[in-house]
Amino acid sequence: MPYHFFVGNDNGNSEHDIVIDGRLIRQPNVFCAVDKLPWSDEQAPESFIRHLQDQLIVTIDSPSARPGMYYIGQFALESGELLDTMQIGIDQKSDMDLPIVNTIAHIAAVAVQKAYEEDKAIPEQIEVLADMATALPVTQHSDETAAKFERRFMDGTHRVTVHLGKQRVAVSIVFDYTKVVPEATPVTFALQKNADGEWRTGEMYKEFAAVYGLDPNLSGSYFKDKRILHVDIGDGSTEYPITEGNKFLRQFVHGSHHGAGYAIEEALDEFNRLIHLPDSPRQFFSDVLKNPKHKYYARAMKTLSRPLEGQAKQIVQNIRKQLTKARNAIDIICVYGGGSILMRPNLYPLLKALCDEREIKLFYVPAPYAITMNAEGLDAFVRGKIYDALKNKAKQAV
Numbered sequence: 001m002p003y004h005f006f007v008g009n010d011n012g013n014s015e016h017d018i019v020i021d022g023r024l025i026r027q028p029n030v031f032c033a034v035d036k037l038p039w040s041d042e043q044a045p046e047s048f049i050r051h052l053q054d055q056l057i058v059t060i061d062s063p064s065a066r067p068g069m070y071y072i073g074q075f076a077l078e079s080g081e082l083l084d085t086m087q088i089g090i091d092q093k094s095d096m097d098l099p100i101v102n103t104i105a106h107i108a109a110v111a112v113q114k115a116y117e118e119d120k121a122i123p124e125q126i127e128v129l130a131d132m133a134t135a136l137p138v139t140q141h142s143d144e145t146a147a148k149f150e151r152r153f154m155d156g157t158h159r160v161t162v163h164l165g166k167q168r169v170a171v172s173i174v175f176d177y178t179k180v181v182p183e184a185t186p187v188t189f190a191l192q193k194n195a196d197g198e199w200r201t202g203e204m205y206k207e208f209a210a211v212y213g214l215d216p217n218l219s220g221s222y223f224k225d226k227r228i229l230h231v232d233i234g235d236g237s238t239e240y241p242i243t244e245g246n247k248f249l250r251q252f253v254h255g256s257h258h259g260a261g262y263a264i265e266e267a268l269d270e271f272n273r274l275i276h277l278p279d280s281p282r283q284f285f286s287d288v289l290k291n292p293k294h295k296y297y298a299r300a301m302k303t304l305s306r307p308l309e310g311q312a313k314q315i316v317q318n319i320r321k322q323l324t325k326a327r328n329a330i331d332i333i334c335v336y337g338g339g340s341i342l343m344r345p346n347l348y349p350l351l352k353a354l355c356d357e358r359e360i361k362l363f364y365v366p367a368p369y370a371i372t373m374n375a376e377g378l379d380a381f382v383r384g385k386i387y388d389a390l391k392n393k394a395k396q397a398v
Contacts, residue, residue, distance in 0.1 A: 002126075002127035002128055002129045002174075003021070003111055003114060003126065003127070003128045003129070004128075004129045004130075004131070005020055005021045005107060005110070005111075005128055005129070005130045005131070006019075006020075006021065006022075006130075006131050006132075006379065006382045006383050007019065007020050007021075007103075007107065007130050007131065007132040007133070007134075007379075007382065008132075008133055008134075008186075008375050008376065008377070008378030008379030008380070008381070008382050009103055009132055009133065009134035009135075009375070009378060010134070010135065010183075010372075010374040010375040010378060011029060011093065011098075011099040011102070011103065011134060011135075012029055012234055012235060012338065012374075013029065013086045013234055013235035013236040013237075013259075013261055014028070014029060014234075014235040014260075014261060014282065014283060014286050014338060015027070015028060015029055015235075015286075015338055015371065016028070016029040016073065016102055016106070017371060017372050017374065017375035018103065018106055018375060019375050019376065019378070019379035020106060020107055020110040021110055021114065022195065022379075023110060024372060024375065024376075025053055025106055025110070026371070026372070027053055027072070027073030027074055027102075027106070028073050028074055028076070028077045028283045028286075028287070029073075029085070029086065029098065029102060029283075030073065030076050030077055030083045030084060030085050030098075030281075030283055031070045031071060031072050031073070031076050031083070031084050031098060031101055031102060031105075032070065032071050032076045032079060032081040032082055032083050032084060033066070033068050033069070033070055033084070034057075034069050034070065034071055034079075034081060035069065036069070037057065037069075037163060037166075038057075038079075039165055039166070042165065042166060043165040043166075044165070045122050045164035045165050045166075045167040046116070046122070046164075047165075048164040048165060049112070049113055049116050049122075049164070052109045052112065052113055052162075052164075053073065053074070053106065053109055054073070054074045054075060055074075055075050056071070056072040056073060056075055056105060056106075056109055056162075057069065057070070057071055057072070057075065057162075057163040058070055058072060058101075058105045058108060058109075058160050058161060058162055058163065059160070059161040059163070060101055060104065060105070060158075060159075060160055060161075061158075061159040061160075061161075062100060062101075062104060062156075062158040062159065062160075063155055063156035063157075063158075064097075064100045064152040064153070064155065064156075064158070065097040065100040065101050065104075066097055070101055070105065072101070072102055072105045072106070073102065073106075077281075077283055077284070077287070083281055083283070084097075084098055085098070085281060085282065085283060086098060086236065092140055092145070093136055093137065093140060093149070094136060094140065094145045094146075094148050094149040094152070094180075099134075099149075100152055100153070100158075103132075103134075103153075104158045104160050104173050105160060105162075107128060107130060107160075107171075107173055108126075108128070108160035108162050108169075108171035108173065109162060111126045111128050111171050111173075112126065112162050112164070112169050112171065115169075122164065122167060122169060123169060124169065124170065125169065125170040125171070125172070126169065126170070126171045126172075127171075127172050127174075128171060128172070128173045128174070129174055129176050130173060130174070130175050130176065130178075131175075131176055131177055131178075131382055131387070131391070132153065132175055132177075132178045132179075132382060133178075133179050133180075133181065133186065133378040133379075133381045133382035133387060134149070134153075134178065134179075134180055134181075134378065135180065135181050135182060135183040135184075135185075135186065135374065135378065136149060136180055136182065136183065137182075137183050137234075137236075137237040137239060137255055138182045138183060138184070138237075138239045138240075138241060138253055138254065138255030139237055139239075139255035139256070139257070141180070141181075141182040141183070145180075146180040146181075147180075149178075149180045150178045150179065150180050153175040153178040154175045154177070154178050157172050157173070157174050158172070158173040158174075158175075159171070159172050159173075160172075160173065176391075177390075177391040177394060177395075179381075179382070179387060179390055179391075181248075181378075181381070182239070182241060182248070182253065183232060183234075183237075183239045183255075183374060184230045184232035184239040184240075184241050184374065185230075185241050185243060185248045185377075186374065186377030186378045186380070186381045187230060187232065187334070187336065187373045187374060187377040188223070188228070188243045188245070188246050188377065189246065189376075189377045189380035189381055189384070190373050190374075190376035190377035190380060191220060191223045191228075191334065191373075191377075192220035192221065192223050192224055193220055193380055194220075195376070195379070195380070197380070197383075199219040199220045199221045200219060200220035201217065201218075201219045201220070203366070203368075204365065204366060204369045205218040205219075205220075205222075207364075207366060208361075208363045208364075211362075212361055223332070224245060225244075225245050226244075226245075226331040226332050227242065227243075227244045227326075227329060227330050227331045227332075228242065228243050228244075228330070228331065228332045228333075228334050229241075229242050229319070229322055229323070229326070229330045229332070229333045229334070229360075230242070230243065230334050230336075231315065231319060231333060231334065231335040231336075231337075231340070231351075232336060232337040232373075232374065233258075233259055233260065233315065233335065233336075233337040233338070233339030233340045233343060234259045234260070234261070234337050234338060234339055235259050235260055235261030235264075235282075235286075235338065235339060236257070236259055236261045236262070237255050237256065237257055237258070237259055238255065238256055238258050238259050238315050238318065238337075238339070239254075239255045240252075240254045240255065240256070240318055240319065240322045241253065241254070242322065242326060242330070246386075252322060252325060252326060254318065254321070254322055254325075256314070256315070256318045258311050258314045258315050258318070259311065259337075259339045260286075260308070260311070260338065260339030260342045260343065261282060261339070262307070262311055263304055263307035263308045263310070263311045263342070264282050264285050264286065264289075264304065264307075265282060266307035266310075267285070267300075267303040267304045267307050268280070268282060268285060270303040271285060271296075271299065271300055271303045271304075274296075274299045274302075274303065275296050275299060285300060288300045289301070289304070289342065304342070308342060308343055308346050309346050311339075311343065311346075312343050312346035312347040312350060313350070315343075315347065316347070316350050316351065316354065319333065319351070319354070320354070323354075323358060323360075328358050328359075328360070330358075330360050331360065331361065332360065332361045332362070332363050333351065333355055333360055333361070333362050333363070334363045334365065335347070335351065335362070335363070335364045335365060335370075336365035336369070336370040336371075336373045337370060337371070337373070337374070338370070338371045340364070340365065340370050341367045341370055341371070344364065344367075348362075348364055351364070
C-alpha cells in the first residue's frame with residue numbers, strides 16, 4: 001500500500017518550510033547538481049535516518065525537472081559546490097526546477113524515515129500518494145501560473161532515489177491533487193486553529209493581548225470574523241492580501257518586491273569584505289543572522305542596519321496604499337514571515353504609530369511563530385473542507 005501524505009509546502013526564496021505527514025521540516029531552499037556520492041567508506045544506512053534532512057542526497061527522475069543527482073538544503077549549503085538558488089525579483093517560481101526538486105526530495109526523505117520507524121528496516125522501494133497545497137507570491141500568482149505550477153507536480157510520476165551511504169531507496173511519488181494559492185492567504189487558518197483543528201491558544205497571542213488589554217487567555221477564535229491586512233515579509237517579496245474570516249478578498253491583491261533578501265543583497269559585498277571572502281551566497285548570510293553566537297553575527301548586523309531601514313520604509317508605504325484602498329476598514333494588521341524578525345526593530349515602531357493613528361490593532365507575530373505561519377496555514381488548508389471541495393470539483397471536470 002502506498003503512503004498517503006498531506007503536504008503543506010511553503011517554498012520560500014531563502015528557506016523551505018514544508019509540513020509532510022504532520023512533520024515540519026525547515027531547510028535552506030537551495031540545491032546543487034553533482035556527479036557522484038561524497039562518501040568513499042562504507043557507512044551503516046541506519047546512521048543516516050535520524051538526521052536525513054541535513055545530509056540529503058537524491059537522484060531525481062521527474063517529468064518536471066532536469067534529471068540528475070542533487071545535494072539538497074543544508075548539505076548543499078555546506079558542500080562548497082556551486083549552488084542553485086532563487087534570484088529574488090528575477091526568477092518565476094512556477095518555471096524553476098528548484099521548488100520541484102526540493103519538494104519531492106523532502107517527501108521521499110520523510111517516506112524513508114516513516115518506513116524505517118514502522119518496520120525498523122530500510123525498504124528497497126516505497127510508493128507515495130500526495131495531496132499538496134503550495135503557494136506563489138501574489139505578484140506571480142494568476143490563474144495561468146497557478147495551473148502551470150499545479151501541472152508540474154501532477155503530470156506523471158516523480159521517481160526519487162534516496163542515498164543512505166551506498167544503499168539506495170527508490171521512492172515513487174504521485175500527486176493526487178495539488179492546489180496553488182496566493183502566498184499569505186492560508187495564514188488565516190494558522191492564526192485561528194492548531195494542527196488538530198482546535199482553536200489555537202498560548203504564547204503566540206500573549207504580547208498582542210497585553211498591548212490591547214484583551215483577555216490574557218485569548219484564543220484563535222478572536223480572529224475568526226476579523227478583517228485582516230496581512231504583511232508577509234519574505235526574502236524576495238512582501239505580500240499584502242486582505243482577508244475577512246477565511247475569505248480572501250481578491251480586489252485587494254497586492255505584493256511588492258521588498259523584503260529581507262533585498263537588504264541582504266545590498267549588504268552582501270560589504271559583509272564579504274569585512275570577513276575577507278571574495279564571495280558568499282545570500283543563504284550563508286541568512287544562516288549567520290539566525291545564530292547570534294556566530295563569529296560573524298555582529299558584522300552581519302552592522303552591514304544590514306541601513307538597508308533594513310530602507311526596506312522597512314518601503315513596506316510601510318505599500319501598507320499605506322492598501323489602507324487607502326480599503327478606506328481604513330481593517331481590524332488588524334498582522335505581520336509575519338522570515339523577514340519580519342530581522343525588520344522588527346525598524347518596522348514595529350513605524351507600524352504601531354500608523355495603526356494607532358488609523359484605529360487599527362497591530363499583531364506582530366512573535367519570532368518563534370513568524371517563519372512557519374505559511375507552512376502551518378497550508379497544512380491546515382490541505383486537510384480542510386475547502387481543499388476537499390476543490391479536489392472533488394477538479395476530479396469531476398476531468
